[in-house]
Amino acid sequence: MSNRLLQVEDLLKREISNLIIHQVKDPRFANFNIVDVKASQDLSKAVVFFTIIGSNEDSAPQKDHIEKFASMIRSKVSKLLHLKRVPKLIFKFDNSLDRANSINNLINSINE
Numbered sequence: 001m002s003n004r005l006l007q008v009e010d011l012l013k014r015e016i017s018n019l020i021i022h023q024v025k026d027p028r029f030a031n032f033n034i035v036d037v038k039a040s041q042d043l044s045k046a047v048v049f050f051t052i053i054g055s056n057e058d059s060a061p062q063k064d065h066i067e068k069f070a071s072m073i074r075s076k077v078s079k080l081l082h083l084k085r086v087p088k089l090i091f092k093f094d095n096s097l098d099r100a101n102s103i104n105n106l107i108n109s110i111n112e
Contacts, residue, residue: 005039011081012046013037016089019076028061029069035094039087046087049094066091 017034024030031053039046048070052060061069070089078086 002041005041005043008043008083009037009039009046012039012048012077012087015077015080016048016073019073023076024069026069028065035096043083043085043087045090047090047092049092051094060093 013034013036016037020029020032020034024032033051033053034048035051036049037046038049060066070091074086074089077089
């Protein structure tokens with residue numbers, strides 16, 4: 001993976017998080033926490049992994065709301081960043097924390 005790609009992913013993660021904190025007024029997205037961003041080599045797409053602070057995937061906004069949100073965020077990011085191509089943003093819920101907690105609970109129950 002190229003250094004530039006890693007830098008763009010980090011920049012996208014930081015700017016998207018910043019936009020959510022400071023500019024997004026929709027309460028459905030108030031507790032979004034951006035965990036990671038993985039962009040394609042050609043920067044045509046970027047998957048934005050998120051969690052919802054203090055909640056789970058069931059409380060995530062519906063898919064059509066997330067798609068509208070993604071296009072709005074992409075538009076704002078394109079105005080902030082000086083990139084030739086701003087990738088299409090695809091938001092996906094990251095349930096790795098839930099899986100880690102369930103594995104940890106399973107290990108604890110075995111040890112008891």
